[in-house]
Amino acid sequence: MKKHKILWIGIIGILFLAGCSHLSTSAGPDNKENQQTENKEDTQEKTDEDNITEEQEEQKDPGNSEEHDKETASPESGPDDRAIEPQYELTDNWSIKPIKDEAEENVVLLTIDDAPDKHALEMAKTLKDLDAKAIFFVNGHFLENEEKKKVLKKIHEMGFLIGNHTYHHQALVDATEEEQKNEIVRLNDLIEDIIGERPKFFRAPNGQNTDYSKQVAKEEGMLLMNWSYGYDWNEEYMDEEALADIMVNTELLGNGANLLMHDREWTADALEEIVSGLREKGYEIVDPGLIKTK
Template sequence: MSMLILTACNSESASQPTIPSEAEKNEPSKNVQEQNSETEEFIEEKKPKVEEDELKEEVEEVSAAYQVSDDSSIIPIKDEINEDVVLLTFDDAPDKYSLQIAETLKSLDASAIFFVNGHFINSPEGKEQLKKIHDMGFLIGNHTYNHPLLTTISEEKQKEEIVSLNNRIEEIIGERPKFFRAPNGVNTDYSKQVVKEEGMVLMNWTYGYDYFEPYMDKDKLTTAMITGEGPEVDVSYSLLKPGANLLMHDREWTAAALADIIKGLRESGYEVVDPNLILTN
């Protein structure tokens, strides 16, 4: 291209100049104006354009500092990143206490993922709760539409449970979930395939106690979540570790214990990780 331009310039220099008349000297040249306009359009068209998707990918790549490991813990993917973090997650949202939980998290500047069931967002009230939680800055995950055990339903139903919820969530908040957690943490090979096709990251958990009867109590749950120990359900050792993925639910006792749980984890030297920093597909 540069050779062609150079040739054109040399050819123009070699030609005999045309002497303009006095009228041409005093009047703006329409041809020059048109040529300038065309040149500006040409330059504008030739400017490198960054596609929105490429820009988005670059931003995500730069911002991601952690990834979900095979055991669902959160591990750093960059040097000099804090390893002593925990991820807070809440299943079965938004039932009765999710908004209260979100408000507590917000007041303590703590992030989390809310894993949603579709039957909770069929009503106008549930839809509004989900929108409020998302507007507060929390990520929304997929926990299937009706919370079935995936191993007990057909592949067609599995896909419907996952994809229809993604569609419903997108209708409400304007974006599709990036994370998936199966009911009871039980997946099938087919559900894993659907999750991958939907561009989500599969996630289970490291530990959680609020669904065991002995820990349906504010004080007992607080102690169990801070220490990682659940002696009343035969977990006499600590499951708390760097990158622990903590499972909780939309429950009254969980909402009551949450502030103390977060404070206790921080006093133990753990930072609550922002799930926006986790690498997604």
């Protein structure tokens, strides 16, 4: 009887072990899949939490998001393109005067006519080295070859404003209205083709305008400009020292004076001394881009 009891206990033990082994084997893959599913859910929850955290941080500190937008902005958006507010205006006697309280009074304006002949680029480099601005008034007949077009483009790229001085330097008082318009508008078209913008200043040859040339300049959006004084076309001042002396020591020099010079060898040679002399007298060279043109 005892033998039978022991035998049954042994059989039951074997069956129990076999059943546990079967359950363990069949449950393995299911547990693995369940574990993978749980891991995926945990990962997704973690990602969602991270995203929420980033969104919350941007909401808390909008400056970071704005800074990011600036850093990732397209290059086409460029720097601040807002127009510079004018600080000076041209007077009836062709000098400039401040129209803003913060604008300096003791300034002078430099202008160079008949460019780009032979020395305009040299003069532009001198002014650039001296950190002095100027308007280069150009003639169209100097721009009829590619070399001179490149010179004009370089001058513009160096930061100098380009003005219209007519195509052929023809005396407008002796020209028909059709000729006057052609002298002005044809040059504006050419300048725009070279530098990508039309001039904002117009100076007639010899300073002689007509009612019609004034009308055309206005239609073209240009400010009429003559000058306060200039000397480099007079034979006695076709010399570096003589020209530098008169440009700085003339009695016509004063606040807002509009200085006329030309693309000439002696003027190019005297230019550095002229700028230095003006500054020694307490005058600053005004940026023509600050002059009101409309």
